Amino acid sequence: MSPLELSANRALPYALRARVEIPDPENCLHRLCDHMREHGMDVHEDDGVFTVILPDVVGSLSQDGRHVMVQAAAADLEAFYFVKMWLQAELSELAGHLAPRIEWNEESRNLRFPPSFGTLAVVAVREITPRMRRITFKGDGLNRFDTLSALHLQLLINLGAVNAQCRRQCDFSGSEALQDAPVWRRYTVRSVDGARGTIEVDFFLHGSSGPGANWARQARRGDLVGVAGPSGGGVPKANWYFLAGDETALPAIARILECLPATAQGIATIEVASEREWQALAVPPGIAIEWLYRENSSDACPHSLLDALESAVFPPLGESRFAWVGCEATLAKKIRAHLRTELAFTKSEQLVVAYWHGHDEPVRS
Numbered sequence: 557m558s559p560l561e562l563s564a565n566r567a568l569p570y571a572l573r574a575r576v577e578i579p580d581p582e583n584c585l586h587r588l589c590d591h592m593r594e595h596g597m598d599v600h601e602d603d604g605v606f607t608v609i610l611p612d613v614v615g616s617l618s619q620d621g622r623h624v625m626v627q628a629a630a631a632d633l634e635a636f637y638f639v640k641m642w643l644q645a646e647l648s649e650l651a652g653h654l655a656p657r658i659e660w661n662e663e664s665r666n667l668r669f670p671p672s673f674g675t676l677a678v679v680a681v682r683e684i685t686p687r688m689r690r691i692t693f694k695g696d697g698l699n700r701f702d703t704l705s706a707l708h709l710q711l712l713i714n715l716g717a718v719n720a721q722c723r724r725q726c727d728f729s730g731s732e733a734l735q736d737a738p739v740w741r742r743y744t745v746r747s748v749d750g751a752r753g754t755i756e757v758d759f760f761l762h763g764s765s766g767p768g769a770n771w772a773r774q775a776r777r778g779d780l781v782g783v784a785g786p787s788g789g790g791v792p793k794a795n796w797y798f799l800a801g802d803e804t805a806l807p808a809i810a811r812i813l814e815c816l817p818a819t820a821q822g823i824a825t826i827e828v829a830s831e832r833e834w835q836a837l838a839v840p841p842g843i844a845i846e847w848l849y850r851e852n853s854s855d856a857c858p859h860s861l862l863d864a865l866e867s868a869v870f871p872p873l874g875e876s877r878f879a880w881v882g883c884e885a886t887l888a889k890k891i892r893a894h895l896r897t898e899l900a901f902t903k904s905e906q907l908v909v910a911y912w913h914g915h916d917e918p919v920r921s
C-alpha cells in the first residue's frame with residue numbers, strides 16, 4: 557500500500573512529493589534507508605519501494621531511472637516541514653558538491669517555516685568545561701519547553717541567510733536552489749527559567765567543522781537563531797535505568813538525572829574526551845554514575861560505551877527497566893542491537909538515539 561493510500565486510513569492530511577535528480581540514485585536510496593535505520597526506524601522493502609511508518613509520518617522512497625522519488629504524508633505541518641528539511645539535508649550531504657535538483661510538490665514548496673517557529677536571542681555565554689559552552693537564550697513562549705515528555709528543540713543556525721533568501725526569492729519555481737537552505741540542528745533543553753523567560757542549551761564544541769558547533773563557538777550576546785519544538789521522546793517511569801551517552805547526550809542525561817525520583821535505581825555512563833570534561837551532576841543516590849575518559853582508553857576498545865553496556869549488571873527480567881542512550885550513529889546501532897538481542901529489551905524499554913553521524917562518503921557520479 558502506498559503512503560498516500562495508507563494516509564487515507566489515518567489522519568495524515570499533508571502530502572509531500574519530490575522528484576530528485578542525483579548522481580547514483582540507487583546508492584543514494586540505500587544510504588537514505590540506512591540513515592533511517594540508524595535512527596531506529598523500521599524500513600520495509602517491497603519490489604524496490606522502501607516504506608517507513610511512524611506515528612505522525614508515512615513515507616516511501618523508490619527509484620525511477622535517474623531520479624529518486626519521494627512520497628510522504630504527515631499528521632501535521634510541523635512533521636511535514638521537518639520531513640522536508642531532513643530530506644533536503646540528507647540529499648545535499650549525500651551528493652557532496654554535486655548539488656541535487658529537487659522538484660517539490662506545491663504544498664511542500666510553499667512552507668517556509670514550521671508552525672512552532674520562533675526567534676531566540678543570546679543573552680549569556682559561559683564555559684562549563686573546555687569543550688562545553690552553555691548558552692542562555694531569551695524568546696517568547698519558552699514555557700512550552702518546560703516538559704519532560706519532549707526534551708529537545710531544533711535550532712535554525714543560519715537564520716539571517718534564510719530570512720534574506722525569503723526576501724529575495726518571491727517567485728518559487730518548481731525546483732529550489734539549496735544554497736542558503738535552512739540549516740537546522742537538534743539540541744537538548746538543558747534548563748528552563750519560566751520567571752526570566754529564558755532557556756539554556758549546552759553546546760559541545762566538537763573538533764570537526766559543523767554549522768552548529770561553529771555557531772556556538774562564536775556566539776555573542778544579541779546573536780539570533782530560529783527555534784522550533786519541543787520535540788523528541790521523553791523518559792518513561794521505571795524502577796531501574798541504564799543511561800549512557802557521549803558529550804552530545806550529556807545535557808540530556810544531566811536533565812533526566814535531575815528529574816528522576818529520589819528512589820530511582822540504575823547506572824549512568826558518560827563518555828567524554830578527558831577528565832577536564834567532567835561536570836558535577838545532581839544524581840539520585842540509587843544511580844551509580846561512571847565517567848569514561850577517551851584519552852585513557854586503548855585503541856583496541858574504541859567503543860567504551862558498548863563495553864560498559866556489555867559489562868553492566870542488569871536487574872532480573874520482569875523488573876521495570878528503561879535504557880536511554882544518545883551517541884554516534886554506528887555505535888547507537890550496535891547498542892540497540894545488544895539491548896534487543898542479548899538483554900531482551902523490548903522497543904518500549906529502550907530509546908537509543910543517533911545524536912550525530914560519523915562522516916559519510918558522498919555518492920559518486
Ligand SMILES: Cc1cc2nc3c(=O)[nH]c(=O)nc-3n(C[C@H](O)[C@H](O)[C@H](O)COP(=O)(O)OP(=O)(O)OC[C@H]3O[C@@H](n4cnc5c(N)ncnc54)[C@H](O)[C@@H]3O)c2cc1C
Pocket residue numbers: 708741742743744745757758759760761762763764765766767768769770788803804805807808909910911912913914915
Ligand atoms: C535529539 C538530539 C539532541 C541533541 N542535543 C545536543 C546537545 O544538547 N548538545 C550538543 O552539543 N549536541 C547535541 N546533539 C548533537 C548535535 O545535534 C550534533 O553533534 C550535530 O551534528 C552538531 O551539528 P554541527 O552543525 O556542529 O555538525 P554537522 O554539520 O552535523 O557535522 C559536521 C561534521 O562534524 C562531525 N560531528 C558532529 N557532531 C560531532 C560530535 N559530537 N563529535 C565529533 N564529530 C562530530 C560530523 O561527523 C561531521 O563530519 C543532539 C542531537 C540530537 C539528535
